[in-house]
Amino acid sequence: ETSDRWWRHAVIYQVYPRSFADGTGDGIGDLAGIRTRLPYLAELGVDALWFSPWYPSPMADAGYDIADHRDIDPVFGTLADAEALLGEAHQAGLRCIVDVVPNHCSTAHPWFAEAVQAGPGSAARELFWFRPGRGADGELPPNDWQSIFGGPAWTRTTNPDGTGGEWYLHLFAPEQPDFNWGNPKVREEFESILRFWLDRGVDGIRIDSAALLCKDPALPDFGAGDPDPYTDRDELHEIYRSWRRITDRYRDRALIGEIWLPDTERFARYLRPDELHQAFNFDFLGCHWDAAALRGCIDDTLAAHRPVDAPATWVLSNHDVVRHVTRYGRADTSFALDHRQHRAPSDRALGTRRARSAALLSLALPGAAYVYQGDELGLPEVEELSDEVRQDPMFHRSGGTDVGRDGCRVPLPWAGRRPPYGFSPAGSDATPWLPQPAGWAPLTAQAQRDDPASMLTLYRRALAIRRDSPELRDERFDWLDTRPGVLAFRRGDGFGCVVNLAAHPAPLPSHVAVLLASAPLAGGLLPPDTAAWLRLR
Numbered sequence: 001e002t003s004d005r006w007w008r009h010a011v012i013y014q015v016y017p018r019s020f021a022d023g024t025g026d027g028i029g030d031l032a033g034i035r036t037r038l039p040y041l042a043e044l045g046v047d048a049l050w051f052s053p054w055y056p057s058p059m060a061d062a063g064y065d066i067a068d069h070r071d072i073d074p075v076f077g078t079l080a081d082a083e084a085l086l087g088e089a090h091q092a093g094l095r096c097i098v099d100v101v102p103n104h105c106s107t108a109h110p111w112f113a114e115a116v117q118a119g120p121g122s123a124a125r126e127l128f129w130f131r132p133g134r135g136a137d138g139e140l141p142p143n144d145w146q147s148i149f150g151g152p153a154w155t156r157t158t159n160p161d162g163t164g165g166e167w168y169l170h171l172f173a174p175e176q177p178d179f180n181w182g183n184p185k186v187r188e189e190f191e192s193i194l195r196f197w198l199d200r201g202v203d204g205i206r207i208d209s210a211a212l213l214c215k216d217p218a219l220p221d222f223g224a225g226d227p228d229p230y231t232d233r234d235e236l237h238e239i240y241r242s243w244r245r246i247t248d249r250y251r252d253r254a255l256i257g258e259i260w261l262p263d264t265e266r267f268a269r270y271l272r273p274d275e276l277h278q279a280f281n282f283d284f285l286g287c288h289w290d291a292a293a294l295r296g297c298i299d300d301t302l303a304a305h306r307p308v309d310a311p312a313t314w315v316l317s318n319h320d321v322v323r324h325v326t327r328y329g330r331a332d333t334s335f336a337l338d339h340r341q342h343r344a345p346s347d348r349a350l351g352t353r354r355a356r357s358a359a360l361l362s363l364a365l366p367g368a369a370y371v372y373q374g375d376e377l378g379l380p381e382v383e384e385l386s387d388e389v390r391q392d393p394m395f396h397r398s399g400g401t402d403v404g405r406d407g408c409r410v411p412l413p414w415a416g417r418r419p420p421y422g423f424s425p426a427g428s429d430a431t432p433w434l435p436q437p438a439g440w441a442p443l444t445a446q447a448q449r450d451d452p453a454s455m456l457t458l459y460r461r462a463l464a465i466r467r468d469s470p471e472l473r474d475e476r477f478d479w480l481d482t483r484p485g486v487l488a489f490r491r492g493d494g495f496g497c498v499v500n501l502a503a504h505p506a507p508l509p510s511h512v513a514v515l516l517a518s519a520p521l522a523g524g525l526l527p528p529d530t531a532a533w534l535r536l537r
């Protein structure tokens with residue numbers, strides 16, 4: 001039997017369970033809600049679903065602070081619900097990927113509670129990074145590392161007598177203590193967690209913060225950051241080789257790393273044949289809406305993946321970044337992790353027009369494409385959230401200078417004229433956990449369903465064509481000659497994609513039939529910010 005290596009050309013839809021669909025009527029999305037919407041996902045035409053964390057969690061970081069990797073948080077349902085969902089998704093032809101978070105857990109995880117109890121020098125503390133502080137009374141953090149969410153990456157524990165105790169490391173929020181991956185018990189635990197989910201039939205594992213797990217055990221100051229004491233360390237590769245050996249004992253399962261590394265060669269080292277099958281490429285997500293920049297990014301990405309024979313990945317949005325409809329409507333279309341630029345004005349019509357083109361571009365490139373829930377509805381970032389409703393620790397820990405990531409996590413609009421737009425079941429008077437804007441009636445799935453000009457229809461048509469086009473499943477890719485500001489490429493012999501990023505209409509190549517266009521063509525010309533899929537003759 002041969003493996004079909006589905007992940008090499010899959011379209012993977014990211015479900016953010018808290019905001020996808022509420023089946024129980026409490027204003028928070030859940031597994032019951034996802035199960036009722038499986039027909040929608042099957043009809044959309046994606047190949048696989050990736051579920052952001054659904055495990056028991058105090059939700060200090062929306063579930064990325066995990067107390068138990070082998071169960072489901074009651075707000076989302078039960079383990080039996082998850083098993084039923086996996087079975088029903090498979091019935092509907094959808095593969096399933098779960099999110100595993102190996103860098104850290106929750107302070108509510110029993111190991112951490114035990115470590116705090118057991119005190120300095122205990123074996124329980126060896127599973128994390130506990131250290132005495134600096135300064136006369138240990139009142140200063142052990143080193144200068146900063147949390148990715150702001151403030152020091154260390155929090156001090158309190159001794160039973162009320163005095164200050166050891167500090168523990170957390171690269172993210174203080175509620176997310178980092179594991180010590182030098183400890184064999186941590187390694188065994190995660191190997192067992194992998195098997196737990198693989199045994200339940202999941203088709204893939206998305207590995208959160210995959211390049212951060214290992215730390216220089218000397219815990220040196222970050223200083224100038226060279227060498228970086230906690231990113232992309234060599235010891236990581238041995239961990240992922242052991243994960244690969246486990247995964248290879250099952251059929252057709254994929255390991256997918258979340259790896260934010262600007263250096264494409266370092267990035268590709270995780271994709272060797274005995275390590276991860278795939279990793280996210282965030283260069284594309286971060287790229288300007290500019291033909292030369294995009295072409296460079298596509299070339300670099302393909303060049304990095306080719307020597308390791310791994311599929312490239314194309315991501316436009318996720319639950320951590322400003323939605324691309326909004327990014328592309330700004331004067332500066334690049335994306336930086338600095339969320340302060342959230343507040344820059346954005347032209348929604350322009351952003352949507354470009355997002356439609358970007359969808360056709362990303363779905364025509366060789367490799368796997370990721371769709372974040374709501375991309376297919378053309379949802380913009382919700383920028384008007386009041387400070388009182390914001391929940392992201394990134395907002396709270398920055399003292400409000402960074403608006404955080406709530407604006408891309410607003411519950412999906414399914415139907416109807418006003419909030420909750422069918423997010424919660426009819427008759428429930430629950431309010432969604434984040435407020436939806438008043439103007440979303442035209443963006444609901446129901447409103448877009450039968451509208452030939454809608455984003456949803458564009459995605460459905462594109463995904464149907466992608467499924468029927470064998471050229472899009474092999475890896476052949478060639479640029480076609482065009483004028484500046486226009487991207488054009490051929491897949492296989494007969495499939496073409498053209499994107500006009502210039503300010504003027506562009507002619508199409510000759511002898512083509514148009515399969516799909518992101519906007520009406522004008523007299524055979526491709527208007528600005530428009531893309532088309534072509535059958536080449």
Ligand code: TEU
Nearest residue numbers: 061064101148172208209260320321337
């Ligand atoms: O993100 C890892 C990561 O590096 C992000 O913190 C990123 O730098 C930031 O979100 C950009 O705005 C993963 C998850 O995707 C994220 O939601 C979690 O908060 C984080 O891990 C911690 O688990």
